[in-house]
Amino acid sequence: MAAVIATHDLKKNYRRIEALRGVSLVVETGEIYGLLGQNGAGKTTLIKILLGITRGWRGQAELLGHTAGTVAMRRRVGYLPEDHHFPDYHTAFSLLDFYGQLLDLSRAQRRQRIPLELERVGLVPRMHTKIRGYSKGMKQRLGIAQALLHDPDVIFLDEPTDGVDPVGRREIRNILLDLKGQGCTLFLNSHLLSEVELICDRVGILQKGRMIREGDIKSLTQQKGRFLIGLAQGQQMPLADLQSRGYQIAPLGERWEVQLEEQQNIDPVVDLLRAQGLSIRHLVEKRQSLEDMFVETVQEGNKGRT
Amino acid sequence: MRYLAILKDSLREALDSTVLYIMLGLSALVVLLVATVSFENLxxxxxxxxxxxxxxxxxxxxxxxxxxxxxxxxxxxxxxxxxxxxxxxxxxxxxxxxxxxxxxxxxxxxxxxxxxxxxxxxxxxxxxxxxxxxxxxxxxxxxxxxxxxxxxxxxxxxxxxxxxxxxxxxxxxxxxxxxWCARPSVFFGWLPIGEENWGFPVGAQLYVLTSTLVSIGSWVAILAGVIITSFFIPNMLRKGTVDLLLVKPIHRWALLLYKFVGGLTFVFLNIAFAILGIWLVLGLRTGVWAHTCLLLIPVLTFFFGIMYSISTLVSVLTRSAVASILITCGAWFGFFLVGTVHELFRNQIRIEETRKIPMEKRKWTDNPIGNVAAALHTVLPRTSDLNHLSSRMLYSDFLTGSLSEVNKIDLRPIEWNESMGVSALFVALLLGLACWRFQAKDF
Known part of the structure; x- marks a missing residue:
């Protein structure tokens, strides 16, 4: 797969503050990539460099095969900034019409695409109302509509579900998954880690301008050697037998958590339970939530720095 | 298309402001009032x-x-x-x-x-x-x-x-x-001005009327224009708004210049509305068609363009509408002061030369204040010249009938090419600086 976004040793200073300290990442076509980090970690700076909003950076930054920030490349990019502010004298329709003209969409294209995108985010009934009357959630939906207006190849979304209610969040999530299905590449900045966990293929964690961890969600949240086992109702776990064989086992609610050592395997545990005529109703390798993994990683990062 | 889009956006922004409606209302009121002016031939x-x-x-x-x-x-x-x-x-x-x-x-x-x-x-x-x-x-x-x-x-x-x-x-x-001497009245003859047999040449009356309207009206129009348009660029540069524009496939300098031209067009339309209105109603009511006075539209727009270039640069540097209004008005007053002081010294020096006063007794020639004013006048926009040009146009329309006739009687030594050139260069320089800063700025 071709790289849509590629940075190498990307650095950016705001006077004496080092916002990015050599960030390298690659996002491939069709991926949903989530960039995580605390406030001030450099997430927005990274996006702004890629889009040409922030200048004066060092290193390499490429978007769609072009050096980041070129005018021609921007035709193929959609962007929803964090804390966006739309001119409130516009209606949703007139705003998209204005942006459409700046994007060189013809009148016919605008007439066709604007209602379509507003329909997608559920704003058609209010599309001729002034934006100053919109709720935060409606403005957020409008932000997504404007980012999709010109059918871009890659979309950058900075906190796309900020201020949106749970139903709206689910709708936005579905929109993003639809876009992924259409082959669109998505780059997401979000503090809502549960959302990120649900939709992103890969995530990177940025801390104080450095990429401290990166990978696919599954591998990052996997807790190697921890399994949860549940037996049929009324059956007792043969604790003594398992402990005598060197397995660490402890109750966790109605289930049991088995901690394997380096050389151990879960199969002998299953064999023992079956041999004793017990019915296994639940067996799963235990995973961390993305949030736990994020907090753990950030704390480790902080310790490492101190 | 992008220019038109930005122009339309500027207009939409201006229409959202009540100041515009007050301004248009005032212009319409003035035009209507002028329309009621009658001149009864004596x-x-x-x-x-x-x-x-x-x-x-x-x-x-x-x-x-x-x-x-x-x-x-x-x-x-x-x-x-x-x-x-x-x-x-x-x-x-x-x-x-x-x-x-x-x-x-x-x-x-x-x-x-x-x-x-x-x-x-x-x-x-x-x-x-x-x-x-x-x-x-x-x-x-x-x-x-x-x-x-x-x-x-x-x-x-x-x-x-x-x-x-x-x-x-x-x-x-x-x-x-x-x-021809005529007796003026307002409200379609309902309110005559002066005694029954009082009257003065229509041309002189029209000149006084339009000069007063233009000097007060243009001052108000340009000030209102400065206030309204001073919000255009800071609003565009607001965090969360500018990002959405900068990711569009348009060069930053083009975005800023289009916004500048958008503001200029907005004021041009306002001035054109007022001047065309006055020209039309005066022509219809008096039969004197003051065609040269239509040139006031580009002259006043150019005047505003000088002010707006200052406002644009300040807006890019500070992102503050209040700062741009204050600095623009300050610069306006500064240009007026420089123009007035320079003109005063130039006239007094001419008098001293005409009277052949010996050099050692001359107070105005080679005076440090006059020299500073002359130096500033050389590099700063010549707004006082534009005011003078407006007076010439009105004089030619209502008194001499043509600009060439005015040239014969107006002996003020103004090099119009130099005057316009310096002002235009000033605008270009400020816009260039604004574009350069905007181009390099991080958002």
Whole structure:
């Protein structure tokens, strides 16, 4: 797969503050990539460099095969900034019409695409109302509509579900998954880690301008050697037998958590339970939530720095 | 298309502001008020009476755009002699009576100090005719009237021996309407101004009216324009708004220049609305079509362009509408001050030169303040020249009839190419700086 976004040793200073300290990442076509980090970690700076909003950076930054920030490349990019502010004298329709003209969409294209995108985010009934009357959630939906207006190849979304209610969040999530299905590449900045966990293929964690961890969600949240086992109702776990064989086992609610050592395997545990005529109703390798993994990683990062 | 989109966006933003409606409302009110102005032509005798006593010539002279120049000159043209003539009789030769479009034979009475002088003038009237011709010269030169002939009247007054009557045959010109004395009123004649028989040349009245409107109106329009448009760029540069524009496939400099032109177009439309309105209603109501005054639209727009270039640079540097309003108004006052001080020194230096005052006694020549004003005037926009240009245009429309005629009487030494060039360069420099800063700025 071709790289849509590629940075190498990307650095950016705001006077004496080092916002990015050599960030390298690659996002491939069709991926949903989530960039995580605390406030001030450099997430927005990274996006702004890629889009040409922030200048004066060092290193390499490429978007769609072009050096980041070129005018021609921007035709193929959609962007929803964090804390966006739309001119409130516009209606949703007139705003998209204005942006459409700046994007060189013809009148016919605008007439066709604007209602379509507003329909997608559920704003058609209010599309001729002034934006100053919109709720935060409606403005957020409008932000997504404007980012999709010109059918871009890659979309950058900075906190796309900020201020949106749970139903709206689910709708936005579905929109993003639809876009992924259409082959669109998505780059997401979000503090809502549960959302990120649900939709992103890969995530990177940025801390104080450095990429401290990166990978696919599954591998990052996997807790190697921890399994949860549940037996049929009324059956007792043969604790003594398992402990005598060197397995660490402890109750966790109605289930049991088995901690394997380096050389151990879960199969002998299953064999023992079956041999004793017990019915296994639940067996799963235990995973961390993305949030736990994020907090753990950030704390480790902080310790490492101190 | 992008330019139009940004222009439309600027208009939408302006329409959202109540200041625009106040401004348009005021313009419409002024146009409507001017539309109610009527001029009732007074009898022909009234006009010729004022020509005879020289008061019309004096008024036209006093209203000249280069008033400062007059510090070193006489107030009244040397051609006119007060108390030379008095009106005796007006007879219409062809056309409607008391109409400026008619042909008249006007009898003027000239007084002499002795019977001998009367006898001499009666026998050889050439000298007296030449004096009358000279008395009319300013009016004829301005194209306000044609003199077909001047001759000694066949019937002379007998009651007083020390006077002679001369018959002046006048022909109308397109400018005669401007010369004609009329009594003004507002609200379609409902509220007359002045005494029943009070009146003055229509051209002079229109000049005073439009000069007042333009000087006050343009000041208000440009100030309102500065206030309204000062929000355009800071709003565009607001965090969360600018990002959405910068990711569009458009160069930053183009975005800023389009926004500048958008603001300029907005003010152009406002000025055009007011000037075209005044031009139309005055033309319809008086028959005087002041075409040159339409050039005020680009002149005032250019004036605003100078101010808006300052506002644009300040907006890019500070992102603050308040800062851009304050600094722009400060610069406006600064230009006015520099222009006024420079003009004052230039006139006084000319007077000192005319009077051939020795160098060591000259106060104004080589004065440090004058030198600073001259240096600043060299590099700063010449807004005072633009004001002067506006006066010239109005003078040409209502008094001389053409700009070329104004050139003959306006002796103010302005190099128009240099003046416009310096102002245009100033605008280009400030916009260049604003684009350069915007291009390099992180958002």
């Amino acid at each position: 009898p022909a005798a009234r006009t010729f009476e004022k020509v005879a006593d020289g008061s019309i010539q004096l008024a036209f002279d006093l209203l000249k755009p280069d008033k400062a120049e007059e510090h070193s000159k006489r107030q009244l043209s040397g051609n006119v002699q007060v108390n030379l003539l008095e009106l005796a009789k007006v007879r219409v030769v062809s056309g409607a009576p008391d109409s400026p479009d008619s042909e008249y034979t006007v009898t003027f009475r000239m007084r002499f100090s002795s019977k001998e002088e009367v006898a001499e003038a009666s026998n050889n009237p050439a000298a007296a005719v030449a004096l009358i011709e000279k008395h009319f010269k300013d009016i004829v030169d301005l194209g306000l009237l044609k003199i077909a002939s001047i001759q000694l009247a066949t019937q002379q007054p007998t009651a007083v021996a020390r006077q002679l009557d001369f018959e002046v045959h006048t022909l109308p010109t397109p400018g005669t309407r401007r010369l």
